[in-house]
Amino acid sequence: QQQVKQSPQSLIVQKGGISIINCAYENTAFDYFPWYQQFPGKGPALLIAIRPDVSEKKEGRFTISFNKSAKQFSLHIMDSQPGDSATYFCAASISGGSNYKLTFGKGTLLTVNP
Amino acid sequence: DVKVTQSSRYLVKRTGEKVFLECVQDMDHENMFWYRQDPGLGLRLIYFSYDVKMKEKGDIPEGYSVSREKKERFSLILESASTNQTSMYLCASRNYGYTFGSGTRLTVV
Numbered sequence: 001q002q003q004v005k006q007s008p009q010s011l012i013v014q015k016g017g018i019s020i021i022n023c024a025y026e027n028t029a030f031d032y033f034p035w036y037q038q039f040p041g042k043g044p045a046l047l048i049a050i051r052p053d054v055s056e057k058k059e060g061r062f063t064i065s066f067n068k069s070a071k072q073f074s075l076h077i078m079d080s081q082p083g084d085s086a087t088y089f090c091a092a093s094i095s096g097g098s099n100y101k102l103t104f105g106k107g108t109l110l111t112v113n114p
Numbered sequence: 115d116v117k118v119t120q121s122s123r124y125l126v127k128r129t130g131e132k133v134f135l136e137c138v139q140d141m142d143h144e145n146m147f148w149y150r151q152d153p154g155l156g157l158r159l160i161y162f163s164y165d166v167k168m169k170e171k172g173d174i175p176e177g178y179s180v181s182r183e184k185k186e187r188f189s190l191i192l193e194s195a196s197t198n199q200t201s202m203y204l205c206a207s208r209n210y211g212y213t214f215g216s217g218t219r220l221t222v223v
Contacts, residue, residue, distance in 0.1 A: 009154070034211065043118070043204055043214030044157070089156060100145060100208060101172065106156035 003027050004092050006105025013112050019077040021108045023090035026071065030092040034102070035064065035075050038087045047088070048075070080112045117141075118207050120215035127222050133192040135218050137205030145208040146188040148172075148180065150201040151217070157204065163188055195222045 005024045013019045025033075034049035050057045050064040050073065057064045063076040077084055087109050091102040121136040139146065145164050149157040149172075159172030161180040169180050177199060181189045188207075192199055200222045205215045 006156075036212075041216065043206075043216050044212075045214070046211040049211065101147065101159055101162055102212060103159075104149075104157040106154060 003030075003103045004090060004105045006090050006108060008108060009106070010109040011111070013080045013110065015080065015082060015112055015114050017080050017112075019080045019084065019110055019112070020074060021088055021090070021110070022072065022074045023092075023105050024070075024072045025092050027092070027094075027103075028071070029094050030103075032093045032095045033064070033066065033073050034091050035062075036089040036091065036104075038089065038107075044089055077110075080110075082112045082114050085110055085112050118205055118213050118215040120203075120205050120218050122218050123216065125218060125220045127192075127195050127220065129196060129222055131192075131195045131222075133195045133220065133222075135190040135192075135203055135205075135220070137188045137190070137215055138186050139188075139207035139213070140186065141207065141209065141213075142185060143207040143209050144185070146182065147206045147208070147212070148178075148188065148190045149204045149206065150174070151204055152201050160190065160203075192220075195220075197222050 035047045036044035037047045038044040048059050048062050052068050061078045066073045087107045089107045090105040093102045118139045147162040148160045163169045163182045179191045203218045206212045
């Protein structure tokens with residue numbers, strides 16, 4: 001059972017455009033939703049995260065939109081740059097307790113053309 | 115910054131070998147994790163540990179075991195390597211967010 005579904009699998013955007021990556025989850029107990037960015041040859045790095053008590057979080061050009069009723073959240077990259085070309089993973093977890101393990105989506109390969 | 119160090123970037127092993135992948139973190143985190151990453155499948159959790167000598171199975175533990183004798187070190191063990199274990203292995207430690215190592219690309223021939 002895939003608990004976090006991510007789309008699209010790949011995305012090509014022109015420089016200056018908006019990149020949008022979507023995720024849907026099934027487990028209503030999830031209460032922490034991070035996005036990770038991974039460059040080739042590197043491990044994933046935390047980009048931005050949101051909790052379900054807010055509908056949107058913005059950090060620079062990166063925004064997470066969260067729709068609790070639809071069990072969906074998305075990453076928007078404004079003014080996309082070639083340096084944003086990477087693989088992006090959404091994830092979800094249940095906070096509290098000592099485990100706090102993340103369940104990841106399958107990833108989106110973003111290419112930003114100059 | 116938290117640093118998570120995986121001892122090898124690339125490994126080539128033969129089928130049936132016992133393989134050890136080592137991971138060390140320098141921030142006294144209690145939680146450590148091993149994931150494997152395969153194209154089109156994302157990151158899948160193999161095992162995690164929330165304290166010294168404590169471990170729990172993740173989603174795909176078959177064919178793997180782990181060891182955590184010291185808080186800073188979490189080892190992944192492939193008891194008898196098989197070709198379907200060829201993959202990128204990522205270690206992570208967690209305080210507020212996850213910090214990942216750079217990965218070990220293992221090829222089993």
